[in-house]
Amino acid sequence: MTNVYQVFAYNLFGKYYERRRVEFFGLRHSLLRNRMDTSYDVYMASALLSSILSAVGASFFISLILVVMGVPEIKASRIMLPLWFEPLVQYKSMIVGPFLVLLFTALVFICVYKVFQIYPSIMSGDRKRRIDTMLPYAVNYMSAMSGAGVLPVDLFRSLANNDIYGEVSVECRYLVRDLEVLGQDLVTAMKNLATTTPSPTLQEFLQGAITVVTSGGQLEPYFQIKTEQYIAENRQNQKEFLETLGLLGETYVTAFVAGPLFLVVVISIMSIMGNAQMVFLYIIIYALIPIGSIMYVVLISMMTPEA
Incomplete structure (x- = not known):
């Protein structure tokens, strides 16, 4: 969902990032794997605006500290500064003060901007861990439902509506969205999910299910085998x-x-x-x-x- 702040940021900087889709391919993929309902140009425009505002706030804060506490004492020495710098010490308020303000402003801007860039990747890694944790139990549920004669489409729909399986349910909701909203078939929906999920384990599971479905096999034995495999791996x-x-x-x-x-x-x-x-x-x-x-x-x- 796009809020007022993101709309304002996009109006300022959105056009700049629209022309750089190739440069931010990794970020776009991380946003997709993290299931963030924000396009990369809106996200990066918000990142740039937040970095600028943070830098301005840091500049004001450092300037206030220098005004209240004064510029740190500086003495020319062989260890800290060369001796030729000693005549310039009397101008430290005009030299050191602006230098410190610019230095901290630039550091805050770079740090905030980089944090925005790596945040989706960090969160997608966290989602991968949570998916891998719940996947054995979700596959066990799918095996039981399949043994009861539930169709694969209804099986994924039931799993998507069951919040007890955490991020696995979230992934299945996107599969159900492709089925019900976009009108895709089950195999295409599973391929899309396998491409965008941050979990290699879930990707491998979906690719195996695709192979079984396209070859005309039964999903119930496949689910049972995967359940035993994932439970053994989970115990290890x-x-x-x-x-x-x-x-x-x-x-x-x-x-x-x-x-x-x-x-x-x-x-x-x-x-x-x-x-x-x-x-x-x-x-x-x-x-x-x-x-x-x-x-x-x-x-x-x-x-x-x-x-």
Whole structure:
């Protein structure tokens, strides 16, 4: 769905991206695999406008910080700056201030623009993981329905209406859309879904089903074979995940529990003796441990299957 912001962005920059369809082929495919109901030119126009607004906001924010706190102190030295720069230090407000504003503005613009470009690819990768997680159970459901004599078209329609199978149901809705709205036959609809789905496993499953249908075979035995295969693979994946989780747990205890605790004790003793600075202790307590813990939480959350 296109909102007012996207329409405004498209009116400003849409024509620029319309002429560059070939350059953004990968992005267009990622948007399609991610099932984002937005054309790439509208999406990139919104990305460009958001990048500009973010850069303007960053410029204002950095300028406000420089006005309130002043320009950082700069001294010419062999390590930081050449000695010939020393006469220019008195003009630091006119040189360093605008330079910092332009630098952070450019960095914010580039970062926001790149995030918009890679976001569909990241989300399609997340959809791939969720599809692969639910596919064994969805195929098992299809096998049971097929054994009850349900036609393949009705089978996919029933699966599309069953939200318990998550992203697999979403994929089937696009297949049903091709059947009911676009008037395509089942084989063509499955080919379209196999081409656009982010999951290679689902793509392989659909290609096998297409082969069975076009050769005049029965889908029920094929579904039963795939059910056994996917359940066995799912058990193996869960076993590997538990082993990986145990390894990550041991690594976390070593790197972010025992290690920092040892360093805290050593630095505290050395600071009492006057041979260490407390800044390292602050870095460990307020930066290393919290950031490391958050990184582990995000990593485990990304690795954990949903079912």
